[in-house]
Amino acid sequence: MDNTGFFTMGKFTIHLTFFQVVQLVCASAVVGEGCENEQYLELYQPGIIQCSFEEGFLGVQWFNSTEEESSAFITYIKDEKDGPGFRSGDYDVWLNGSLFIGNVTVEHEGVFIVTHASLVSVHVKQYNIQVQLFVKPQLEYPVIEECQDKSKICYMLNKNPLELSCSVENVRPRISLIWNQRNSQRDKLLESNMTIIRNNEVTITPRSTVKIHNDSQLLSVLVCSINENTWILEENETLVILENGSVDISHSPIQRYVKLHSTMILPCHDFNKSILVWKRSTDRSEIPEVILIRVQTWKEDFNETYNKDFRLTPDGSLMLPRTELHHQGIYTCVASDYDMDRIQTIDVVMFTPERGITLECFIVEQNSDVFKSSIKAARIDLKVTYDNKGTSGSWTVAVVTTIIVVLLILVVLVVYLKVLNYRRSQRKIVEDEEMLPMTDRTPGKSDVQVLQAEGGKFIKELKAKYEILYHSVQPLPYIRDMYCVDNVYVDSGIERPFYLPKEFAPHTDRIRLTGFNEDIRDQYIRKAVVQGDEQAAREIILKLQRNPLLGDLCQVPLLFVLFAHMSHENKDLKTFKSVTSFFRNVIACFHSHLMNKTIEKITIACLHLTMAFKECDGYTILLQSGLSLWPLKTVEKIHIETEKEGKEPRTISEIQLTNIFRFALRCQSVKELSFSECLLPLSPSQESINAEMKSRKTKIYWREYGYSLNLYSGDWEVDNINIIESLCSERLQFWADDSQLQQNCTLQLLRNASNNGIPIFHLELLQSFSKANAGNIILCSGLQLSCPVSLKKLSIDTYEEGRELTETEVVGILMFAQQSQQFEELMFLFCLLPQCIAAEDIPSILKSRKVKVTWLPYDSGRSMTSTLNLVDG
Numbered sequence: 001m002d003n004t005g006f007f008t009m010g011k012f013t014i015h016l017t018f019f020q021v022v023q024l025v026c027a028s029a030v031v032g033e034g035c036e037n038e039q040y041l042e043l044y045q046p047g048i049i050q051c052s053f054e055e056g057f058l059g060v061q062w063f064n065s066t067e068e069e070s071s072a073f074i075t076y077i078k079d080e081k082d083g084p085g086f087r088s089g090d091y092d093v094w095l096n097g098s099l100f101i102g103n104v105t106v107e108h109e110g111v112f113i114v115t116h117a118s119l120v121s122v123h124v125k126q127y128n129i130q131v132q133l134f135v136k137p138q139l140e141y142p143v144i145e146e147c148q149d150k151s152k153i154c155y156m157l158n159k160n161p162l163e164l165s166c167s168v169e170n171v172r173p174r175i176s177l178i179w180n181q182r183n184s185q186r187d188k189l190l191e192s193n194m195t196i197i198r199n200n201e202v203t204i205t206p207r208s209t210v211k212i213h214n215d216s217q218l219l220s221v222l223v224c225s226i227n228e229n230t231w232i233l234e235e236n237e238t239l240v241i242l243e244n245g246s247v248d249i250s251h252s253p254i255q256r257y258v259k260l261h262s263t264m265i266l267p268c269h270d271f272n273k274s275i276l277v278w279k280r281s282t283d284r285s286e287i288p289e290v291i292l293i294r295v296q297t298w299k300e301d302f303n304e305t306y307n308k309d310f311r312l313t314p315d316g317s318l319m320l321p322r323t324e325l326h327h328q329g330i331y332t333c334v335a336s337d338y339d340m341d342r343i344q345t346i347d348v349v350m351f352t353p354e355r356g357i358t359l360e361c362f363i364v365e366q367n368s369d370v371f372k373s374s375i376k377a378a379r380i381d382l383k384v385t386y387d388n389k390g391t392s393g394s395w396t397v398a399v400v401t402t403i404i405v406v407l408l409i410l411v412v413l414v415v416y417l418k419v420l421n422y423r424r425s426q427r428k429i430v431e432d433e434e435m436l437p438m439t440d441r442t443p444g445k446s447d448v449q450v451l452q453a454e455g456g457k458f459i460k461e462l463k464a465k466y467e468i469l470y471h472s473v474q475p476l477p478y479i480r481d482m483y484c485v486d487n488v489y490v491d492s493g494i495e496r497p498f499y500l501p502k503e504f505a506p507h508t509d510r511i512r513l514t515g516f517n518e519d520i521r522d523q524y525i526r527k528a529v530v531q532g533d534e535q536a537a538r539e540i541i542l543k544l545q546r547n548p549l550l551g552d553l554c555q556v557p558l559l560f561v562l563f564a565h566m567s568h569e570n571k572d573l574k575t576f577k578s579v580t581s582f583f584r585n586v587i588a589c590f591h592s593h594l595m596n597k598t599i600e601k602i603t604i605a606c607l608h609l610t611m612a613f614k615e616c617d618g619y620t621i622l623l624q625s626g627l628s629l630w631p632l633k634t635v636e637k638i639h640i641e642t643e644k645e646g647k648e649p650r651t652i653s654e655i656q657l658t659n660i661f662r663f664a665l666r667c668q669s670v671k672e673l674s675f676s677e678c679l680l681p682l683s684p685s686q687e688s689i690n691a692e693m694k695s696r697k698t699k700i701y702w703r704e705y706g707y708s709l710n711l712y713s714g715d716w717e718v719d720n721i722n723i724i725e726s727l728c729s730e731r732l733q734f735w736a737d738d739s740q741l742q743q744n745c746t747l748q749l750l751r752n753a754s755n756n757g758i759p760i761f762h763l764e765l766l767q768s769f770s771k772a773n774a775g776n777i778i779l780c781s782g783l784q785l786s787c788p789v790s791l792k793k794l795s796i797d798t799y800e801e802g803r804e805l806t807e808t809e810v811v812g813i814l815m816f817a818q819q820s821q822q823f824e825e826l827m828f829l830f831c832l833l834p835q836c837i838a839a840e841d842i843p844s845i846l847k848s849r850k851v852k853v854t855w856l857p858y859d860s861g862r863s864m865t866s867t868l869n870l871v872d873g
Contacts, residue, residue, distance in 0.1 A: 035097075035114060035127040043133045043172065043202065047104040051127070053097040053116055060097045063113040066128075074099070106202065109133045134232055135172040135203050141235035142166050142177060142224045152238060153304045155277065155290045158212060159245030166224035166238065167207040170199055175229045177208035182221045182239075182297045183338040184274050186726065190222070218247045219275045219336040221295060239302065241275065241293055243334070253330055253347035260352045264320040265313070266331055268344055273335035278310070278318045282329035291318065291331075325350055521560060529564045540567050553582060562586060603669075606637040613640045618662035631666035638664060639703075642678040648742055649704070651679045658688035665692055674701040679741050682748055684714050705749055718752050728753045728760045728790075736767040736780050743768075743783055754788035759822060762793040769796050772812025775819060787819040795827035804832035811841045817851065818843040825852045832857065837873040846870055 033052050041047035053060065059077030062085075063070055073085035076093040085091035092100040097116060101108060112131055117124045145165045147154030166177050177194065180187035190210050197205040208224065225237035258264045268276065274296045279288040292305040292312050303312065309327075311319040316335070320327060333344045522541065530536040544550050544563075554560035609629075614622045621629040624643075640660070642650040652660075657680060664670040680702055689711050700709035706723030707716035718724060727749060734743055753760055770778045777785040794817060798805075805813075810833060817823050823846075833855055846853075853868035 034125075035129055037128065038130045038132070040132050040134050041101070041104045041108060043104055043106070043135050045104055047101045047108070048094075049099040049101070049112055049114075049129055049131060051097040051099070051114060051116075054118065055095065056118075057097065058117040058119055060093060060114055060116045062091070062093070062099050063115075064108075064110070066111050066113065104133065106133065132173060134229075135170065136232060137168050137171045139169070140233045142168055142226060142233070142238045144224055144238050144240050147240065152235060153241065153293065153295065153302050154239075155241045155243070155293055155304075157243045157245045161211065161213050163209050163211050164222065164224075164240065165207055165209045167205055168226075168233070169205045170203040171205070171232060172203045173229055173232075174204060175206055175226050175232065177206050177224055178227050179208060179210040180223045180225065182223050182299070184296065185298050187223065187299075212242065216242065216244050217336065217338070218244050218249070218341040219277065219334060220244075220338075221275065221297060239295065241277065241295065243277070249332065249334060249343050251343055251345045253345040255347045255349065257349050257351055258323055260323055260325065260350050262323055264318075264323050264327070264348070266318040266333070266346050266348070268316045268318070268333035268335060269342075273316075273337045273342065275334075275336040275338070276312075276316055277334045278312070279332045279334065280307075280329050281332070282326075288332065323350060521554070521564075524561075525564055529568050536568060540564055543567055549579065549582070553579070559586070602634060604632060604635040606639060607632065607635045608639045608641070610639075610641045611643050613642055616656060616659040616663050618659040619666070621660075621663060631663060631668075633668045635667050636669055637672040637674070638667070638670060639674045639676070640678070641676045644677065648739060649678050651739065651741055652681075654681045654684060654688060657681060657684060661688060661690060661693060664698065665690060665696075670698065671696070672699040672701065674703050676703040678704070679739075679745060680716075682716065682741075682744055684709070686714055689714060705745070705752075716748070718756060721756060721758070724749065724753055724756065725758050728758050731762045731764055732760065733764045733766055734768040734779060734785075738768070738781075740781050740783065743779065743781055747783065747785065750785075750788045750791075754790050758790060760788055760791045762795070763788075763791055765794075765796045767798060769798060772809050772816060775812070775815045777813070777816055787816045789819065789821050791817075791820040792822050793825045793827070794823075795829060796831070797829040798831040803830075805834075807834045807837055807841075810834065810837060814841075814843055814846060814853075818845045823849065823851055825854070827853075828855045830856065837868065839871065839873040842870050842873060 033054055035049070035051040039049055041049070051060075059075065061072035061075045061077070062083075063072050072083055074083035074091045074093055075081065075086075076097070081093055083091075086093070090102050092102075094100060097114065099112070099114070109131055112129045113126060114129065115124055115126045141152070143166065144154060145167060146156060146162075164179070166179070168175060168177065174196070177192075179190040179192040181190055182188075192208045192210040194206065194208050197207065199205060210222070212222075220242050222240045222242055223237050224240075226233060230236045256266070268278070276294040278291040278293075280291055281288040289307065291307045291310050292303070294312060294316070295302045305312070309320060311321070313319050316333075318331065318333070328348055328350045331346045331348055333342075333346075335342045335344075521544075522537070525537045525540055526532060526534075529540065544554060550563065554563055609621070609623075612623045612625070614624050616622070619631075623629060642652070644650060652675070660673070664673050689709075694711045698711070700711070701707070701719060702709070702716060703723075705716070705727070706718060706720035708719035709715075710717050732746060732749070734746060738746075750760065750763070752758075765777070765779070768779050768781070770780045770782075772778070775787070777787075779785060794813075796813065805828070813826070817826050847870045851870065853870065855866045855868065857866070
């Protein structure tokens with residue numbers, strides 16, 4: 001025993017030789033000074049049990065046992081430290097009274113007691129401190145074992161039902177792991193199996209396993225998270241993006257040519273998605289490479305890049321600052337908004353336009369004027385591009401092409417010699433080809449017709465050779481199976497405009513349009529007009545041949561198409577003798593067609609006004625952008641989602657609601673009108689509900705609360721019980737600054753939940769409690785709250801220092817709570833309560849149900865919570 005004074009635990013009495021015997025006051029915490037009643041120390045590290053006493057105190061003594069006769073192991077009295085713990089060097093006391101432990105061991109877990117005396121003339125206070133030990137794991141986040149190397153988010157492809165396991169190795173104290181499926185609005189708890197592996201006497205490894213089936217969505221977000229002792233880890237949850245491999249995402253790719261060493265941007269259309277995944281596959285990889293991921297959830301947004309070459313633009317496009325040969329491949333964008341998926345595939349081909357070969361063939365010298373058409377000159381541009389296998393193949397094509405072109409030159413010479421011999425024998429002047437009439441007006445064959453026949457042979461041969469060249473070299477853009485390419489190339493000639501830069505257009509066709517020729521017209525009539533009816537086709541062709549005026553006009557494709565269809569549908573179509581009569585009939589046909597055509601209705605399934613609605617006058621909806629939306633006759637559903645006004649949903653007044661109803665009626669086909677993220681009148685007047693809405697049986701939904709409007713009573717009725725269950729599974733709150741409509745909406749929700757037997761998990765009165773009266777609670781707004789029979793927990797937070805609830809008010813609150821058949825806990829926060837409650841005033845039903853009543857008087861974080869003894873008050 002120290003000769004200057006000592007503390008003993010016997011009967012909680014303190015004896016001091018240097019001050020009088022005083023009464024011991026037990027306290028859990030004191031505002032401004034004291035010790036937190038629950039503290040954590042890291043195992044095998046130096047630790048401090050924190051206290052905060054004002055300087056100049058008389059003394060403190062520390063005990064590591066709750067036994068009454070135990071002695072202090074370290075003391076700090078009148079600025080002198082002593083005790084076995086201090087002398088051994090294992091412990092020390094700091095100037096503010098905190099206890100320093102040199103090395104925390106398992107034996108330090110338990111209750112420590114410190115007694116403190118500030119002055120001789122005041123009470124000595126005692127603080128009981130529960131010390132818990134903790135050990136941080138090596139990986140301070142939940143580890144999904146199937147993707148060990150990903151700390152925050154990972155991507156997985158599953159083709160069969162699988163199990164995902166999440167664990168935290170070597171941790172203390174115990175933590176629980178849960179699996180949730182997350183979307184843009186909430187988390188859905190998944191059924192999982194929790195196991196605990198005890199590694200030794202110090203640490204444990206919790207593991208949670210969830211089963212995933214093939215009936216899941218294409219893309220889903222699963223979250224493994226900690227739901228207790230979350231302070232231990234740096235990250236409390238890990239996400240996995242799961243792609244259902246049983247869903248076929250193979251689509252016909254859009255071919256995209258990208259210049260080598262340039263910037264590539266691949267768009268992903270419809271980017272208003274919550275999950276976006278870009279993948280790439282090449283000839284060298286069977287499994288697609290995940291490039292980057294973007295995830296948007298209700299809690300947090302994530303971006304993860306696995307290939308540092310690529311970037312994601314704000315609109316969801318994939319950007320590559322500089323392309324290389326190895327970037328060639330098939331890129332896939334997979335996007336989802338949790339309800340609908342979209343897949344887009346792009347086949348990227350790299351090319352180098354700088355290298356190429358140009359081959360030209362000309363007909364010149366004497367008698368070259370025979371060829372007045374574009375076959376007089378031919379030019380071929382060969383492009384040499386790189387691929388993943390090298391460039392030797394392209395140069396081989398160039399050599400083969402050169403040989404073919406030489407053959408073409410020989411063909412041209414043969415034709416030229418034949419024409420020359422023919423001209424010498426006839427010694428006639430050949431008219432210019434472009435001055436020839438468009439129809440055959442003489443029964444005999446002229447020299448020009450002979451030339452046309454010979455030229456046709458040449459063109460046919462040249463087309464065949466060109467087709468081989470075209471498909472071998474594959475110029476860009478490359479179009480296969482389109483006869484018009486051959487026609488344009490041969491009949492119109494090829495020229496390179498001088499005003500286009502070579503790197504932009506290394507090969508450009510300048511086309512001289514000459515109208516439909518006879519072959520093309522015949523093909524169109526047989527395929528598009530008469531569908532193979534040869535007799536009908538001959539009749540239309542005969543009309544064109546008999547009328548030179550029609551033959552000239554029908555070189556214009558539009559006029560030809562009009563005439564072909566009109567003459568097929570109307571066998572008595574008159575013969576036109578002038579251009580004026582023809583166009584007069586065309587105009588009359590257009591007018592008749594416009595007046596008589598039945599407009600095909602295109603049904604609009606749903607019009608979503610998401611954050612776009614501003615106001616409605618009954619005739620139009622004014623959007624936030626300032627534009628006006630007029631009634632749409634074919635829309636079937638309208639959904640209005642508004643922006644919040646501060647922290648509260650926007651209020652739609654009864655006048656606005658009536659105008660929206662009128663707008664919906666003017667849309668004529670509307671069957672359903674729904675609202676979300678807004679506050680609506682709880683009882684719309686009958687004047688606002690038009691009789692036509694009742695006759696149409698229009699459905700009105702309030703998605704926020706799962707309600708539908710009864711058009712006859714004007715009351716909101718429960719339509720989706722699952723939404724109410726979801727809302728009541730979370731905390732429901734009455735704030736003091738909530739609008740009266742917001743509080744009325746919450747009251748209505750409580751009544752609906754109670755009437756349907758839905759448990760109400762937790763109801764919080766946050767600075768909104770006014771008083772208790774006759775078993776009801778009166779809110780600060782003046783509204784009266786009756787206790788729902790399915791309420792499980794109630795907390796009253798006055799958040800006013802010095803606010804004291806009287807014994808009568810506390811009893812009134814207990815009378816309120818006893819009306820719930822499922823009530824379990826009542827909490828008072830940040831207020832003052834009477835020291836005791838008369839036992840006879842406490843409802844006996846609360847005692848029989850063992851209801852827990854707790855009190856946290858101060859906003860001190862981890863202050864000690866007091867519990868009301870319902871037996872003696």
